[in-house]
Amino acid sequence: MNPVKVCTLTALFSAFTFVQATRATAITAPPLETQVKQVTQWFTGLFDNSQQVVTNPSVPFITLSSCSVELTNADPRIGTKNIYLEQKSINRFRLYSFSQENSAVNLSIRAFDPNYSVTGLCNRPESEHTLDSSKVLATSCNLELLWEPADYIGNNSPNGCPTSSGGKVISSVTVSQNSIDSLDKIFGANGNLLFATPIEFRRVDSIPEPSLTLGILALGVWGTSKTILGKYKQKSPVK
Template sequence: MHKLKVYSLTLILSVLIFPSHAVAFAPSLSTQVKEVAQWFTGFFDNAQQVTNNPTVPLITMSNCSVQLADNNSVANTQNIYLEQKSNVFERIRFYSFSEGNSVVNLSVRSFVNSDILGGLCNQPEQQRIINISNIATTSCDLSLTWEPNRYIGTNAPNGCPTSTGGKVVSNVTFLNNGVNSLDQIFAANGNLIVNTPIEFRRIASIPEPSFILGILALGIWGNATALSSKVKHKSTQK
C-alpha cells in the first residue's frame, strides 16, 4: 500500500516537473506586426515548387519596407512594397501590417500609377518613399492569426471583389523563410477560374544601406590599395 502511494506521488511529480508538451504563448501584437512584416521582406521565388511541378509558373517576388512621403505612416504599422513577376503577369501592391483585435490586420492595396515604382526594392532604404496619393483607397483585407512558427490568414468565404464583377478569396501562410499563398479567382458567374497554390521561398534578403555602403567602401579601399601597390612597384623599378 505504501509502495503504491510512493509510485503515485512520483508519477504526479514527474508530470508537474516534466510536462509532455510545452505551452507556446503568443507574443504581443506589436511584436507580431514587426515579425510577420520581417518574414515577408526579401527576395523570393517558387523555383523549388516548379522543380517538383513544372505546370506551376515560375514567379519572382521582391518585398521591401517603404516609407510614406510627408510622414503619413500610421503608428505601429509596417508598410511593405510587393512586386511579383512571371512570364504572363506583373503584380505590384502595397501591403500594410497593423495591430487588430487580437490579430494582425493585413491591408492590400493597388497603386494608381505602378509604372513609376518598378524595381523599387533595388533602391537604398532612404529612397524607397511612396506618395500616399499614389495608393488606391480601396483595399482587400485579411486577419492574420499567430501560431507557433507561422501566421495564417484568410478572407473566405466573401473574399474581395474584382473589377470584372467576380471575387478573389485569399488564403495565406507566412513562414520565417517564405510564404504559401492561394488566391482563388471566381468569375462573375461564380465559376472558379484560378486555383493554383504558390509556395514562395526566400532566396535573399533586402540589402540595407549600411550593407551596401560597406560593400562600396570595401571596393573603393581594394581599388585604392591595388593602385597604391602599383605605384610603389613602379617607383622601386626606377
C-alpha cells in the first residue's frame, strides 16, 4: 500500500478515536445526587398537553401541576426529594419520591388516603407545601430513571404494578427540561390490554386563565375525556 495512504488512514483513525474518546468523556453521567436534583427540578412546575390535543383531538386535555413538599410526622430520608403531583381533568393525586439507588434514580409513586384532601396544594404559599406522611399509602409503584444527556428515561416493564381490578399497569416516562411524556399500559386480570394512550405534557409559563380559546378546546375534547375518565375510574391503577 502507498505509504502516503497508510499515513493518511492512520491519521484519520487517530482523529476518529480522539473524537470518540472526547465525546464519551463529555457525556459522562453526573453524580446520582446531582441527577436527583436535576430530574426533580425538571419535573416541577405547571404542564399541559394542549399541543398534543390540537394535533389529536381524541386525546383528553389534561393539566399537571407539581411542587416540592415536606412530609410531616416522618423521619427525613437523606437524598430523597418529594414532589406532590396533581393532574386534571383525569383526576390523579400522587406523591412522587425521587432518590438515589445503585446507578440510577429511583422513582417511588404513592397514593393518598381517599379521605385526605390535598387539592390545590401547589397554589398555596410555599410554607404550606406539607403533607401528612400518615395519609400517604404504603403501597408504591417504582420505576428506575436512567440518565441521558437531555432527559431521564424510565419504565417498569415487564412486571409493572398491580391494579385494583387484579390486572397491572406498565408505565413508561421520559422527563426533559420542559416536557414529560408518559404512557400507562393498563392490562386486565386476563392479560388483555385495556388502555394505552401516550400523553405529551409540555411546560407552560403560568397557570392559564379561563379564556374563550380554552373553553372551545375543553368543549372539543369533553366527550372523549368523559369516556376515558370512565375507563380510568373502572380500572384505576394502584400506583
